[in-house]
Amino acid sequence: MKVSELGEFGLIELLAKIVGKSKGESVLIGIGDDAACWRTEASLQLATSDTLIQDVHFTLSTITWRALGWKALAVNLSDIAAMGGLPQYALVSLGLPEDTEVESVAELYEGMKELACLFDVAIVGGDVVGAPVVVLGLAVVGVSQNILTRSAATPGDRIAVTGCLGASAAGLAMLRKGLKFDEKTTATLREAHLKPHPRVVEGQTLARHGVKAAIDLSDGLVSDLDKLCKASGVGARLFTSQVPVPPVVRKSFGDDSINLALTGGEDYELLFTAQGEIIDKVREAMPCPVTVIGEIVDEPGGEEPGRVKIFDEQGNEVKLDKEGWEHFAHLKGDSGQVY
Amino acid sequence: MKVSELGEFGLIELLAKIVGKSKGESVLIGIGDDAACWRTEASLQLATSDTLIQDVHFTLSTITWRALGWKALAVNLSDIAAMGGLPQYALVSLGLPEDTEVESVAELYEGMKELACLFDVAIVGGDVVGAPVVVLGLAVVGVSQNILTRSAATPGDRIAVTGCLGASAAGLAMLRKGLKFDEKTTATLREAHLKPHPRVVEGQTLARHGVKAAIDLSDGLVSDLDKLCKASGVGARLFTSQVPVPPVVRKSFGDDSINLALTGGEDYELLFTAQGEIIDKVREAMPCPVTVIGEIVDEPGGEEPGRVKIFDEQGNEVKLDKEGWEHFAHLKGDSGQVY
Numbered sequence: 110m111k112v113s114e115l116g117e118f119g120l121i122e123l124l125a126k127i128v129g130k131s132k133g134e135s136v137l138i139g140i141g142d143d144a145a146c147w148r149t150e151a152s153l154q155l156a157t158s159d160t161l162i163q164d165v166h167f168t169l170s171t172i173t174w175r176a177l178g179w180k181a182l183a184v185n186l187s188d189i190a191a192m193g194g195l196p197q198y199a200l201v202s203l204g205l206p207e208d209t210e211v212e213s214v215a216e217l218y219e220g221m222k223e224l225a226c227l228f229d230v231a232i233v234g235g236d237v238v239g240a241p242v243v244v245l246g247l248a249v250v251g252v253s254q255n256i257l258t259r260s261a262a263t264p265g266d267r268i269a270v271t272g273c274l275g276a277s278a279a280g281l282a283m284l285r286k287g288l289k290f291d292e293k294t295t296a297t298l299r300e301a302h303l304k305p306h307p308r309v310v311e312g313q314t315l316a317r318h319g320v321k322a323a324i325d326l327s328d329g330l331v332s333d334l335d336k337l338c339k340a341s342g343v344g345a346r347l348f349t350s351q352v353p354v355p356p357v358v359r360k361s362f363g364d365d366s367i368n369l370a371l372t373g374g375e376d377y378e379l380l381f382t383a384q385g386e387i388i389d390k391v392r393e394a395m396p397c398p399v400t401v402i403g404e405i406v407d408e409p410g411g412e413e414p415g416r417v418k419i420f421d422e423q424g425n426e427v428k429l430d431k432e433g434w435e436h437f438a439h440l441k442g443d444s445g446q447v448y
Numbered sequence: 449m450k451v452s453e454l455g456e457f458g459l460i461e462l463l464a465k466i467v468g469k470s471k472g473e474s475v476l477i478g479i480g481d482d483a484a485c486w487r488t489e490a491s492l493q494l495a496t497s498d499t500l501i502q503d504v505h506f507t508l509s510t511i512t513w514r515a516l517g518w519k520a521l522a523v524n525l526s527d528i529a530a531m532g533g534l535p536q537y538a539l540v541s542l543g544l545p546e547d548t549e550v551e552s553v554a555e556l557y558e559g560m561k562e563l564a565c566l567f568d569v570a571i572v573g574g575d576v577v578g579a580p581v582v583v584l585g586l587a588v589v590g591v592s593q594n595i596l597t598r599s600a601a602t603p604g605d606r607i608a609v610t611g612c613l614g615a616s617a618a619g620l621a622m623l624r625k626g627l628k629f630d631e632k633t634t635a636t637l638r639e640a641h642l643k644p645h646p647r648v649v650e651g652q653t654l655a656r657h658g659v660k661a662a663i664d665l666s667d668g669l670v671s672d673l674d675k676l677c678k679a680s681g682v683g684a685r686l687f688t689s690q691v692p693v694p695p696v697v698r699k700s701f702g703d704d705s706i707n708l709a710l711t712g713g714e715d716y717e718l719l720f721t722a723q724g725e726i727i728d729k730v731r732e733a734m735p736c737p738v739t740v741i742g743e744i745v746d747e748p749g750g751e752e753p754g755r756v757k758i759f760d761e762q763g764n765e766v767k768l769d770k771e772g773w774e775h776f777a778h779l780k781g782d783s784g785q786v787y
Contacts, residue, residue, distance in 0.1 A: 110549065110550045110551075111546065111547050111549060111550065112546060112548045112549075112550055112553060112576075113547065117576050117577075120553065120576050121575070123550065124540075124554075124557050124576070127554060127557040127558060127561060128561055128564075128571040129561075135570075136537075136572055138572075139570070139571075139573065140571070140573050142573075144573065145537065145572035145573035147537060147570070149488065149491070150491070151488055151490040152488070152489070154493075154589070156589060157539070157573060158539040158540070158541045158573065158575070159541060159575055160499075160541040160543050160575070161577075162543050162577060162578075162579045162580070165578050165580070197486075198484065198486060200495055200496070200497040200587055202497045202498060202499040203499075204583070205451050207450065207451060208450050208451075209450065210450060211449045211450065211451055211453075211454050211462065212449075214463065215463075215466060222467055222468075231474075231478070231486070233478045233479065233484035233486065234478065236499070237459050237460055237463075238499055238505065239501075239504050240501045241580065241581060244579075244583055246497060246541055246585035248495070248497050248539055248585075248587035250493075250589060
């Protein structure tokens with residue numbers, strides 16, 4: 110069987126099975142969450158890694174080297190944020206074609222460093238190798254006291270998100286299709302797509318207030334919520350009328366804006382679930398908007414997919430024909446995450 | 449300037465400068481050693497990452513998926529070993545063409561797991577993405593009490609290596625040129641190249657016995673010794689007659705065998721320096737042969753290269769026209785590390 114037939118998530122499940130459990134009790138979270146987590150004498154350690162590949166995850170025609178550096182690190186910090194952790198150290202492993210300009214690589218590092226400084230993350234290592242296309246391999250290590258996992262959602266929980274959704278996908282659509290908007294809109298959408306701000310402080314705030322279940326929104330709201338439901342063995346009801354779409358997206362993309370918010374991905378906001386009273390407390394403590402968009406219900410059973418049911422303003426169930434993207438599937442079409 | 453003109457090591461220096469020092473006292477070793485090292489409340493943490501790219505670092509015509517998994521992890525464990533550390537957790541980030549067979553990826557993981565089990569390393573995470581060629585991004589985290597660094601060599605130190613040198617390069621030459629040897633030789637050289645054993649126990653033994661300076665031999669003896677000398681601000685005298693070349697390599701490669709040992713690379717043995725009496729103690733405690741092959745001297749000054757002077761049996765200085773390889777330079781010729 111080809112990996113494209115099995116799909117990204119099926120493959121990850123298979124690999125997790127091969128790897129199995131090891132090191133006894135010290136590993137709390139292995140493969141399959143936003144980051145790995147293990148216990149040391151003094152704390153919980155978190156670690157995550159991601160590889161970004163030219164013309165799969167980004168194209169240099171729509172992103173500057175500096176923004177690419179920022180974004181590559183942001184994606185990893187967001188994974189630590191989704192576990193409620195404090196990112197501390199980053200390792201960078203670069204694959205570069207030999208005709209890459211040194212100035213470009215320096216810009217890439219300046220972008221990473223800019224974000225690293227914001228969050229007091231030290232870039233402590235990494236190597237450089239030759240490659241046919243640009244390959245960015247990052248690993249980030251952090252610590253936590255209480256962790257957020259994908260597997261802790263419970264029926265009766267409310268589903269909430271930080272910030273707004275859809276601006277990153279709107280920015281991607283603008284950049285790829287060459288859409289023209291006014292200067293401010295263009296700048297806002299561009300920034301949303303190219304320089305996401307990982308919700309590090311927010312993730313720690315969630316963990317501190319007793320939230321247990323969270324995931325960061327990288328692949329798309331519906332797709333990521335489905336992953337959380339699957340890991341928790343629950344179902345979800347999602348109300349489109351409550352999904353926070355920023356006015357700039359509504360204005361520029363009209364009826365399409367809700368689809369961008371539901372399936373676009375790369376907003377790097379946090380989705381979390383908790384009892385209503387906890388969410389009320391969290392909302393007061395958070396430095397950003399928190400919006401309830403649905404509720405966790407018992408696992409509906411039956412055929413997949415179907416864990417996430419989506420309802421429109423009139424209370425009618427709606428179906429999506431594209432629930433975010435899978436890394437392999439997208440290689441076939443033009444619906445990929447190319448920033 | 450192109451990265452191929454600046455070269456791998458120049459580029460890493462530049463990037464280290466951009467990243468600079470951060471997080472104050474907690475980072476002991478940042479970019480430029482075998483692994484990064486930072487202090488936590490309870491221990492010293494080590495972390496390293498490496499990316500292996502198809503047709504740059506390996507070709508699937510000469511390595512099985514299973515051996516590739518083993519070797520990709522071995523390379524990273526060797527970096528932790530070269531710091532005197534105990535590897536604990538590995539993160540794997542895979543880039544795969546969509547027509548990759550799932551069985552191949554499962555084999556890759558079986559190979560990684562086989563080695564991971566030998567050293568009680570837990571594979572705790574990683575992601576899978578689409579890619580035009582196979583990309584293996586690994587990061588390994590470990591701990592240590594006393595660390596070995598590249599920068600601690602002192603004039604008067606003896607230079608020693610674990611095990612034997614040249615068998616990996618001999619295996620590579622055999623595989624690439626289709627050389628025919630007897631069955632046992634073929635198996636030995638193949639194993640040396642495809643399934644190196646990282647010197648994890650040996651690295652910890654060095655650290656425990658007061659050795660301070662070490663590097664693992666990945667790029668080649670002369671090239672890696674030069675890196676250690678550069679980091680320490682010293683020079684070295686290397687005696688070719690003392691370099692331990694295994695009989696199987698001498699027998700099959702004759703006069704070429706010393707060159708394979710000096711410049712071939714990928715033996716993943718440890719090179720370390722210490723006072724003679726420490727080396728004597730280490731030799732007794734080590735589970736493998738330890739051979740003194742030279743001495744650390746004052747930095748010779750003058751033009752680079754020239755930190756490492758090589759002397760033959762008659763005491764005459766010899767020059768090499770190829771001091772190991774650089775990752776970018778090798779893309780131009782056929783002298784690359786393709787296993």
